[in-house]
Amino acid sequence: MNRRQVIGIGVAGVLTATLVSGCKTSSDDGGGGSTSASAVSVLTGKPGAAGRVLAVKIDNVGQARPQTGLNNADLVYGIEVEGGLSRLMAVYDSNHLPASVGPVRSARETDLQLLAEYNHPALAFSGAQSQLLPVLRSSSAIVAETGTSAFYRVSDRPAPHNEYLHTKGLADSAGVAQDIGLTFSGTVPAGGTAATTASAAMPAAKFTFTWTGSQYEVAMDGSSSPWTADNVIIQHVQVQESQYHSRTGYVPFSQTVGQGSAAILRDGRSYTVQWDRPAASDGTTYTLNGQPLPLRPGRTWIILEPS
Numbered sequence: 037m038n039r040r041q042v043i044g045i046g047v048a049g050v051l052t053a054t055l056v057s058g059c060k061t062s063s064d065d066g067g068g069g070s071t072s073a074s075a076v077s078v079l080t081g082k083p084g085a086a087g088r089v090l091a092v093k094i095d096n097v098g099q100a101r102p103q104t105g106l107n108n109a110d111l112v113y114g115i116e117v118e119g120g121l122s123r124l125m126a127v128y129d130s131n132h133l134p135a136s137v138g139p140v141r142s143a144r145e146t147d148l149q150l151l152a153e154y155n156h157p158a159l160a161f162s163g164a165q166s167q168l169l170p171v172l173r174s175s176s177a178i179v180a181e182t183g184t185s186a187f188y189r190v191s192d193r194p195a196p197h198n199e200y201l202h203t204k205g206l207a208d209s210a211g212v213a214q215d216i217g218l219t220f221s222g223t224v225p226a227g228g229t230a231a232t233t234a235s236a237a238m239p240a241a242k243f244t245f246t247w248t249g250s251q252y253e254v255a256m257d258g259s260s261s262p263w264t265a266d267n268v269i270i271q272h273v274q275v276q277e278s279q280y281h282s283r284t285g286y287v288p289f290s291q292t293v294g295q296g297s298a299a300i301l302r303d304g305r306s307y308t309v310q311w312d313r314p315a316a317s318d319g320t321t322y323t324l325n326g327q328p329l330p331l332r333p334g335r336t337w338i339i340l341e342p343s
Contacts, residue, residue: 078213079110079129081220081333086110086213087131089157090206093147094124095139096241096256099197105134106263107335114339115146116275116288120239122256125150127157130207138200140187143172145278146290146340152316155211160186160201165287168280180206217319221330224303231306234299236270236339243339247304254337266334268301269322271311272343290340297343298322302332 109126143161278289
């Protein structure tokens with residue numbers, strides 16, 4: 037990778053602080069720190085310590101679907117953007133990157149706050165607001181920006197829904213995955229209510245998750261998809277106008293530092309929990325009656341639903 041492909045990124049120094057604790061896993065899953073023989077991924081709770089982190093901003097309107105590479109992600113965030121539409125940010129472990137991901141779209145202020153709880157992740161995106169772009173380039177994480185050889189366009193989709201990313205090497209200089217506050221257990225927690233279907237909405241977007249007995253099938257804006265999840269977190273967040281404005285209208289900023297309510301879906305059950313993230317450099321915890329609510333080991337979709 038050449039020098040132009042790896043650029044500094046961040047927001048007002050919040051990405052410089054890092055977490056140092058290992059993955060929190062219940063005893064029935066083996067547990068262990070990241071250097072032990074029984075290490076598990078801090079991002080999925082599955083066996084094997086996680087590698088370096090690559091996050092990619094991905095388009096999520098009808099012309100962009102089906103996307104490429106989402107079932108290889110460890111986590112997928114659903115984020116509100118202009119017009120009340122949704123966009124995705126997929127987080128990948130470098131130990132099992134797909135060859136390509138896309139369609140890739142532009143970064144937002146919400147992404148920066150989310151990435152602050154990771155350890156200097158790589159971020160790939162197709163552009164950013166003119167005042168946001170220098171902030172991205174001046175911080176301590178790493179980005180791959182459109183215009184470099186990592187990006188390519190396909191001919192069977194219209195622009196701007198046709199830009200894709202070759203992932204090889206993009207995470208080489210990123211930080212190794214660290215604890216972001218999640219806990220995991222293969223045992224279904226007590227409590228909750230039976231729920232085979234659940235939805236999350238934004239002003240002009242909708243996500244629906246249907247439990248099949250082994251995983252959740254993901255539908256977006258009423259259309260089915262090939263994407264699946266082992267867990268779903270519908271996190272209720274405050275949405276305000278981003279400080280990085282657009283000439284085309286209101287730009288949402290979803291606040292992920294603070295506290296609020298959330299619903300966790302796993303194994304066909306729904307749990308009403310509280311989320312808490314004291315500062316941008318902290319991970320996000322999800323608790324029920326003051327105790328962490330463990331996720332099923334596997335891939336998690338987190339939808340930032342306006343409260």
